[in-house]
Amino acid sequence: MTAPPALPEPAHAELDSMLSRKFGKEVANYFSGSPLNRVSFLRTDHAFLSQALKHPSTSFLLFNNLNPLVKSPTQLGYSLYKDVQSLIGEDPFTKSEEDLIKEYNSSTYIPQLIFLGLDDRNKEGLVYKDHYKGAPYFALDVTPKESVTTAAESLIASLESKGLEFSKGRMHLSLPPEEAAIYAAARHVLDWNSRNPFCAACGHRTFSVNGGFKRTCPPADLASSLDTSSVPRPPCATRTGVSNLSFPRTDPTVIMAVVSHDGSKILLGRGKRFPPLWYSTLAGFLEPAESVEEAVRREVWEESGVHVGRVVVHSTQPWPYPANLMIGAIGQAIPGGEEIHLGHDAELADAKWYTADEVREALRIGTSGIGEGPGPEYKEGGLRLPPGTAIAHQLLSAVVGGFLGGEAKI
Template sequence: MTTSSASIGFNYNPLDRRSERRDDHAFIESLRSAPSARFLVFEDDIPLLKGGSQHDAWFLASEAATFGQPLHSVFLGQESDGSGRFALGFKLGLELADLSPGTVHRRIDLRSIAMQGLVSPAVLGMLGEAKSMLDWHRRHSFCANCGSMSRATAAGWQRICDACGARHFPRVDPVVIMLGIDGERCLLGRQRQFAAGMYSALAGFVEPGETVEDAVRREVLEETRVKCAQVVYFASQPWPFPSSLMIGCFAQAIDMEIVVDTTELEDARWFSRSEVAAMLAGTHASGLSAPKPYAIAHHLLQAYVEQGSSVLRS
């Protein structure tokens, strides 16, 4: 992993996923039943954490059993000591007050966990893996081929339809997120749902039959009418909301006039490097801000502040 990738939220996940052993039921069950096994617990798509000021995401098997039978279970991988790590998904409405006397359980959404730095980078990466997988199971109970019920197999990494034999695999949606650059200025936009005063890099889904570079150029053009030429890859980020892969890029802008697509954006404008530095530091004169460090957009902006247009050198 590159230095730029390692510092981005959800990117550090040290587990050995053991993809070659997922069909080995005896192996997976031996890990699950071992005393060293640990479990991430989700109520729908919200993780449960133990503790007050100290937040612990891991549950023993006996602790997880107090929640009842999970709707979904996924093998996440093995720690360096060989112990197994699993994710369990439960329905909404767990009665936490009666569970594990003396232990505080808190429902905290994953975005808040990331923003507040409540767990280590490694655990955050595992929570992201777990959330994406459990969300996929919730959304794909039925076969897309024939409409029959499907069931989980391969330690939670496949779903199979017994009616037609179709196999379904977890989906990942590629998204380009890019910073258009014109020398000492960069192009940022804001969506209506953003926090007041926050601007970020533009982003959009890659379409079928499209390269990353073409997706960058198309999305910038569609949202702002700004044309771009050279595109340079920066880093990527798994984004478990619900299951995207953010592909961070820089793009050389070749015209400057902005025409905002108001169906996509509330506003877009050029920002100087000094403005962006102030936004990252929280000292912008107009109170404008940028995404927090857990988001890849923050790191795109930070790299531009530190390196200027040299980020376009491939």
């Protein structure tokens, strides 16, 4: 079994703080901790994007059917502007966003390009208006399709001839934490763009703007490469009100470690797709007009029949499969509310109360991704738990590690 990657460092972990003295150090989970400054306010600045695109320090993270280019399971593979120029053209940012919308042509396929941010640790990076400095990062969809099929296939063949490959695994949990965070943001936004080619209000094709972080429904469309006259589209609700835009979707999800009323046991569930002996914390989506605390109590009762009282938020984790924000919480069962009943929502195959010692031992020797082997000390028949890259692991570690003891942790 390969060693799991380290988790990202919490922000400003070295600084003394009254909040850290009272509540403990901030917990940073896998897929968070990106080193990039997103400079989101510069996404509409095409002069900036144009310079960023062609700067010598710029890196492009390429995706083929949402699979990232990698050098190895622990290292992403990046490309340069000269490598992708045949696919994106000389410069897609030579015209303003407003002009591009006016000239929109739905018959022309444009490979999806995302501006991810600046790595200000690189002293050889771009300097823009004296204030914004760093090496630019972009994500680019190189999936062979429509008019770019030949160029994309040629680029992919060239990359593979150099020993690079597009990783075929659904989840990439072996990357170093900073690389994982860059990958997560890129995959999330590329996937959102690919899922929203049409306007939800009028059904016409949308157009990616704002560095890939927004989509607009243009008021007119050339609709043909042969006819340069613009054809007005029917009225659309997105062109009235505040703005003519849709934004990347993020689905908030609660995931919770539930302890018994006396604090001696922890509730774990086994999903129907989980292997035998493989358990985890319970989880579920937030619903409209529902607080995090309410969602925790509802999901735990629906799935296991257990009644939860006090709920405390522990930490959060971006999860780009496809667009979740996992809100990690710890809840405590109420007196008399600990009986397990699986008859409400048939989502779980099983749910059990485990002692803190059982969970502590499983965290030490029985963790892995589904389908992977446990640690060398694992004994057949023992409890299996998620790996350290999963927020469920961090929640369970917090519970058995004294998080509920009220001790100050700097």
